[in-house]
Ligand SMILES: C[C@H](NC(=O)O)C(=O)O
């Protein structure tokens with residue numbers, strides 16, 4: 068073991084230069100692949116020496132940092148200990164990277180376009196049979212494929228986790244949140260938030276059937292329109308608007324009538340960030356981003372994402388943008404990621420990440436909250452009815468999302484730690500979906516099904532608890548922003564500039580004065596809506612939740 072701090076500093080210098088080059092090449096190869104899916108580009112990406120050169124990082128583990136003086140050196144070396152899947156032998160690393168263990172389903176061209184079309188039907192259709200067809204079509208196409216390879220993915224992931232010193236991949240994912248009381252803290256947050264979900268769910272379940280004759284009673288087994296996974300109900304606001312005579316302005320219609328192009332949507336978002344005293348995007352961003360689905364027949368991965376190329380000047384967004392309010396808000400969210408990249412770009416490459424993954428998500432969502440409630444903020448005195456209608460629109464995205472965002476990694480943590488074995492993957496998935504979301508499959512499932520695989524983050528192995536924590540965090544940050552309105556720039560620039568160089572409770576304290584994630588700000592934000600929901604549900608004699616409902620299974 069090396070005890071010499073000077074040697075450690077020299078090693079970190081060496082690492083800094085190599086890492087910037089290696090990560091840049093790795094991001095380039097991955098970008099080329101997801102924006103032009105061909106076998107050649109896949110080969111390039113998979114054989115990228117990128118992550119595997121980090122096995123040269125073995126020296127990082129040889130430093131005994133306990134007696135080191137410089138906290139930054141200690142923090143850097145501890146972050147270098149975890150090289151995730153790069154710890155696997157090259158052949159198994161390629162197997163995981165290549166997606167034989169799960170990612171492959173996203174790259175079958177016919178499947179990509181099928182996915183976009185079926186998801187579109189779930190968003191727009193109100194016809195029960197059509198919804199069922201799309202719901203089942205997507206799960207049969209992608210879930211069945213993934214069931215076979217998912218077990219291998221779990222094995223390789225757990226092997227990589229153990230090579231990094233964690234008991235399983237779930238433990239490695241949770242370690243990003245530093246304090247080890249994460250699971251209890253999350254359960255506490257969920258217990259505080261669940262009553263909001265039950266109130267909204269009870270109202271939506273009734274209101275959705277009331278207004279649309281086509282619509283049978285919304286039992287847990289009716290596929291909810293609006294979203295392939297029922298993780299967001301924002302697309303059925305028209306069905307459940309509390310005061311239909313005061314409809315909020317239809318931004319989508321306005322954008323379309325003014326012939327907005329995707330690039331204009333990005334320009335609007337960029338202007339909003341600079342109006343808050345934040346940084347504007349560099350020329351490379353406009354030259355190299357993919358803002359809409361290519362028309363030249365290229366197959367691309369359409370799940371929207373923001374990219375840092377680790378060279379301090381190349382940052383991009385990949386999105387198959389449609390001219391809708393949902394996509395405008397999604398662009399604000401992605402631009403939040405870009406803003407974080409810009410603010411911390413001069414840090415060591417080791418610290419170029421959010422204070423924790425939830426901060427990365429919360430920054431974009433918090434700015435989106437400001438943008439979507441921008442006018443709302445200015446018309447604080449808005450009449451109660453319009454206030455309730457407005458908050459319903461936000462709640463259909465944020466409150467509806469609570470149980471789904473929580474259960475996604477509850478499921479995977481249990482799969483990684485072996486509590487859920489492969490023969491009950493699907494059954495356990497639906498047990499969690501009923502317990503937390505009050506949802507059942509609309510048709511009996513068979514043992515060939517693997518419904519969790521129908522969600523991008525599961526087949527692409529992207530952790531999800533970051534979105535649950537961000538749900539709470541974004542309101543805490545938003546409240547701090549509103550309190551400091553006007554001096555927003557410096558306040559938020561500070562936390563963004565810190566990247567992951569400080570423990571996240573310290574960063575949170577800097578901006579909100581608190582060191583823990585708290586639901587207080589979220590509750591305050593939705594108070595007028597919750598009061599209305601309580602009165603409404605009582606008047607309708609609604610029973611909250613789905614007492615002893617059980618999903619029927621074909622086994
Ligand atoms: C909430 C999450 N957002 C994202 O991936 O950017 C999702 O789409 O499921």
Ligand SMILES: [Zn+2]
Nearest residue numbers: 400427428431
């Ligand atoms: Zn995000």
